[in-house]
Ligand SMILES: Nc1ncnc2c1ncn2[C@@H]1O[C@H](COP(=O)(O)OP(=O)(O)O)[C@@H](O)[C@H]1O
């Protein structure tokens with residue numbers, strides 16, 4: 001869908017605009033962590049697993065990324081175990097929320113979710129003030145979103161009544177196809193003004209950047225992908241300022 005690509009590059013863009021930002025990697029695949037060049041994670045310093053399962057202090061786990069104003073709480077593959085361990089825990093939906101409550105010193109905190117709507121994603125939705133939904137401009141794009149909307153309803157009802165949808169990002173847009181345009185129109189029909197004006201194009205530089213451990217603006221600033229995420233960052237910032245001051 002473009003979740004990880006959006007968290008990494010929107011996070012990096014906010015940081016480039018000098019907004020202190022921390023990314024919390026909640027996906028056992030840890031693509032955010034590696035995509036920001038954080039390799040060979042020392043687990044003794046703490047990872048998102050410790051935050052969730054042991055209730056460890058998140059301030060101690062925040063690592064610099066090498067990019068100014070951008071930090072990360074990394075994930076390692078052991079996070080996959082948390083999905084199972086959480087099932088037997090009291091208050092399992094609130095582990096991330098309660099853990100991150102102690103974190104200090106950031107304007108923005110972005111969480112990257114795994115593909116499934118499991119315990120880790122529920123934890124993220126319970127902890128979040130707002131949700132960004134990337135939608136890939138492909139067939140069946142809206143089917144996955146329908147599942148997500150049901151989950152959001154449940155989370156609002158039982159766990160986090162204040163959860164807002166901060167925005168919908170159209171991504172991997174291929175302007176040469178009618179299909180992409182049709183999907184974009186359909187999404188705008190469903191979500192209206194929640195859809196950001198900025199559309200992220202399909203751009204090979206965005207797919208290449210993670211293997212160099214860099215966000216797109218540090219890999220190829222002139223690429224269409226970089227320009228799109230910079231634009232999205234500005235749009236997101238002004239939307240957040242209008243909503244929250
Ligand atoms: N705008 C884009 N243009 C080209 N490739 C993209 C774009 N966005 C994401 N990708 C690639 O598509 C794949 C899935 O994207 P990713 O962000 O990892 O999705 P998710 O986190 O939702 O699984 C990755 O290989 C990524 O590099």
Ligand SMILES: [Mg+2]
Nearest residue numbers: 003004027031
């Ligand atoms: Mg991902």
